[in-house]
Amino acid sequence: MPDEAAFMNRRGFFKIAGSFVAASAIGGAAGQGIAANYPSRTFDVIVPTREGGGADGLSRAFINSWKDKIGQNFERQFSPGAAGQVGYELYFKQREMDGSNLLFGNVSAEMIMYALQKPDFRFPEDIYYFCGIDTDPCGIWVSGESPFTSVEEVVETAMKRPVSVAVSRLPHPGTIGLLALAEATGAQFNIVPYGGGNPQVVAVLNGEAECGGGGTAGYIEGARILGVFDREEFVLAETRGDVPLINEVFGTDIPSLYSTRSWAVHRSWADANPDDYKVLQDTSAAVFDDPRFKEEIVQSGVTPWDGVRFRDQSTCMALAQSMVELATKYGDQLTAG
Amino acid sequence: MLSGWENYGTLFIASFTHLWIIVPAVVLGILVGAIPGFSAQNTLLILLPLTLVMDIDTSMAFMVSVYCASHMGAGIPAILINMPGTGGHAATCLDGFAMTKQGRSQEALAISAFASVAGGLFTTILAIAFLPLLSRMGLYLHSVDMVVIMVFGLCLIAMIATDDLVKGLIAGFFGLLMGVVGTDFIYGTPRATFGFIELYEGVPLVPALIGLLAISEAMVMFERETIALSSQEARQKVSGWTGTFEGIRQCIRQWWILAWTSFIGLLIGIVPGAGASIASFVAYAQARLFSADPQSFGRGSPAGLIAAESSNNGVTSGTLVPLLAIGVPGGTTAAVMAVVLQYNGILLGPRLFTDRPETAYGIFFSMLAAYIVMVFLVLPLARYVGTIVLIPTRVLVPLILSLTVVASLANRGYVFDIYVALVFGVIGYICRRTGYNVIAVLIGVLLGPLFEQYLLRSLRLGQGDLQILFSSSIGNTLWGLLALSLALQWWKGRKMRRVLRDGPAAKETINPY
Known part of the structure; x- marks a missing residue:
């Protein structure tokens, strides 16, 4: 009996081991099948700004539609600091390049940060911006009680004495617009960064700064937009009214300057997994046709709907590249040295 | 705009219809x-998905109740x-924990609760009554x-370091130096971050505070049996309701400090970005300045605790003023509220008071109801x-240290x-053992970045x-006013020194901080 039992045990062992190997093989194949069925897990998103701001509201509205189209949920982590550098460094240093880690950033402002601070990641080698969502044209605006009634008056005054202009932060396309305008007209702008949109608005409303420079999408009751840095049109004309184009007023050739919030992913993963990357691109582009997305944007008022427009990878990457070049050009005025 | 007491009364009563959500929120x-x-x-x-689907008035009642109650809970x-737990409560520790060490924890908690509620109620009523005026006041401050308000706060370093001014100032400047770490406010260039991206936003405030105060204190606590210096005396003080009644009595007796410091909180809260950290220290400095017994501050003075707590809750009313009046949130919590309001299609700004006065004022009336609930x-x-003061330190210290890990993270x-937190804990411990003022370091770390900005x-x-x-x-x-305050401080100090020199019983001169 002991021998038989031992024999049976050996047979039993081989049976069990065989079954286990077979099960593992089947399970493995199944597992590979799941992995190929991208996306296989919840997306982790780094947002390099604070909660409660425009990026928060915009990404929330977008995700609410996108999650149904792509079949996975999204978890956002807000990592603000150093004009977005904290979030980007975290994304490139501490997140796996597996297509499940995304970044939701402000292409223009953060590429200026990239050009000025020279962080550890490389553009365009390390990142693809693949879905731009909104357009926030940069311009010059004043409070309702300001003595300035036109952008000509602002520049005329600035040619005689420095005019103080509040900006949310120096590395911003709005600042570049002001520097370019000053260069072209000889105007003197005393550009003061306020470390965020809210204190900037307060500074303009309370008269501490004579003008505000930067995004024009955020609605401020009583404020007047005097001019925008755009070569072709003011995209928010429907909601914000007609505003002169600064290039037309002064005959300058300043590039169109605007902020665009965009989704981004590790480039190495996208290049190695073109089919999966296409899933990301196609499903994100489809969100713009979803009436629920429009409804949520309109209801929340996070940005005017006429500023919401899809920008594909090539447009986003071109915008990013142009921002890097402009920031490099005005680098001395945007940094301490 | 609301006009007439009838309308105010209707809104006040209506706010109690949200009691079912206010109580759990508190x-x-x-x-x-x-x-x-x-x-x-x-x-x-975390609860945003829930608040977004609620009716807007219920949602705001829930959010303001959580907001006010969390200030008190901290x-x-x-x-x-x-x-x-926050920068705004660093000043609470100065006298609050000193009272606990004297076995007066029940009294301190009662003062904290009463001053928070009374300060919150007072400033909420002020906000309701003078909302249009207060919203303009926020715009007057440039x-x-x-900068001057920050200097008011920083002067506290010199005030509390009177026992050893040189060491106090060294500690204060060390704190200011720590506050410089991070990216600069103009160009965004990293300074003294040593490549750590976690330091780009500056020294993280909560871990630094926890290290300087809690961890260093826990190290010192090991040398005692319980937190209270005399466990027998403490046992007597925490039993019964005497401490609670004494706390309430102290608040009523010093009602003017409570009113004045909560008003300071309200005013500073209106300025976007300023917040409770500066408000509580400015209020504390003011209470000390006008106190007949400034030497008791830091040694368990009820007035010091009242100032810190009432100003904190004054800030809560203040931060909502710019949000509603001009659409600019006065703080991060107000920013979350802005998301919910905008999601519900409510246009923030002056028109809110004409288009939807019941929502604009209803928020403050809900706050009023929340404070009343908090009393009970x-x-x-x-x-x-x-009774926590009676727990032996061999049990309490490991618990505190575990909590510091969670809190830092x-x-x-x-x-x-x-x-x-650990590094600042060691710094705090060294400061305590060598006579350098921990609170001076803390004020530097806390207010330095704001002052620089x-x-x-x-x-x-x-x-x-x-x-x-x-x-x-x-x-x-x-x-x-600052010059006057400093002159008054100098004159009172001189008078006090004369009394101590001439009097037979000199006061304890050990640095209380």
Whole structure:
């Protein structure tokens, strides 16, 4: 009996081991099948700004539609600091390049940060911006009680004495617009960064700064937009009214300057997994046709709907590249040295 | 705009129809406030999906209740274990924990609860009555004026370091130096970060506070049997309701400090970005300045605790004013509320008061209701929560140290922040053992970045000309008041020294901080 039992045990062992190997093989194949069925897990998103701001509201509205189209949920982590550098460094240093880690950033402002601070990641080698969502044209605006009634008056005054202009932060396309305008007209702008949109608005409303420079999408009751840095049109004309184009007023050739919030992913993963990357691109582009997305944007008022427009990878990457070049050009005025 | 007492009365009564949500919200707020590192902001963000689907008035009642209650809850660990969960509660530790060490934890908790509620109620009523005026006041204050307000706070370093001015100032400047770490406010260039991206936003405040106060205190606690210096005496003081009644009596007796400091909180809260950190220290300095017994501050003075707690709750009313009046949130929690309001299609700004006065004023009436609920929920707890002082330190210290780990991690989720807390714990311990003033370091760390921000902005506006600092009439008035305060402080100190020199019983001269 002991021998038989031992024999049976050996047979039993081989049976069990065989079954286990077979099960593992089947399970493995199944597992590979799941992995190929991208996306296989919840997306982790780094947002390099604070909660409660425009990026928060915009990404929330977008995700609410996108999650149904792509079949996975999204978890956002807000990592603000150093004009977005904290979030980007975290994304490139501490997140796996597996297509499940995304970044939701402000292409223009953060590429200026990239050009000025020279962080550890490389553009365009390390990142693809693949879905731009909104357009926030940069311009010059004043409070309702300001003595300035036109952008000509602002520049005329600035040619005689420095005019103080509040900006949310120096590395911003709005600042570049002001520097370019000053260069072209000889105007003197005393550009003061306020470390965020809210204190900037307060500074303009309370008269501490004579003008505000930067995004024009955020609605401020009583404020007047005097001019925008755009070569072709003011995209928010429907909601914000007609505003002169600064290039037309002064005959300058300043590039169109605007902020665009965009989704981004590790480039190495996208290049190695073109089919999966296409899933990301196609499903994100489809969100713009979803009436629920429009409804949520309109209801929340996070940005005017006429500023919401899809920008594909090539447009986003071109915008990013142009921002890097402009920031490099005005680098001395945007940094301490 | 609302007009007539009938309308106010109707809204006040209507706010109590939300009692079903206010009560659980207050309980939740106290709980998250009492866990260091958590905050109303984090909680409201987690619960955002819930608040977005609620009816807007219910949702706002819920959010303001959590917000107010969390401010009160955060005072509990600050008083009991010297662990401030937010920058705004660092000043609470100064006298709150000193009272706990004297076995007066129940009294301290009652003062905290009563001063929070009374300060909150007073400033909420002020906000309702003078909302249009207050919203304009927020716009009157410019960066140069804020520089003077910051100097008011920083002067506290010199005030509390009177026992050893040199060491106190060294400690204060060390704190200011720590506050410089991070990216600069103008160009965004990293300074003294040593490549750690976790330091780009500056030294993380909560871990630094926890390290300086709680961890260093826990190290010192090991040398005692219980937190209270005399466990027998403490046992007598925490039993019964005597401490609670004494706390309430102290608040009523010093009602003018309560009113004045909560008003300071309201005014500073109106200025976007200023917040409770500066308000509580400015209020504390003011209470000390006008006190007949300034030497008792830091040694368990009820007035010091009243100032810190009432100003904190004054800030809560203040931060909502710019949000509703001009659409600019006064703080991060107000920013979350803005998301919910906008999601419901409510246009923030002056038109809110004409288009939807019931929502605009209803928020403040809900706040009023929340404070009334808090009186009945929190005051009775003081007796039971206060018994923590009787727990032996061999049990309590490991618990405190575990809590510091959680608290350090909770705010940003970086493991790095645990190390920051430990480093600051060692710095705090060395300071305590060598006679350097821990609170002076803390004030430097806390107010240094804010001071630098407003100063650099002002200098940038003045294109480097220092005269900009004296270019505003409000600022100049504040400079004058500051000079008067310092002169008064010097005169009182001189008088006190004379009394001590001539009198037979000299007061204890050991640095209380």
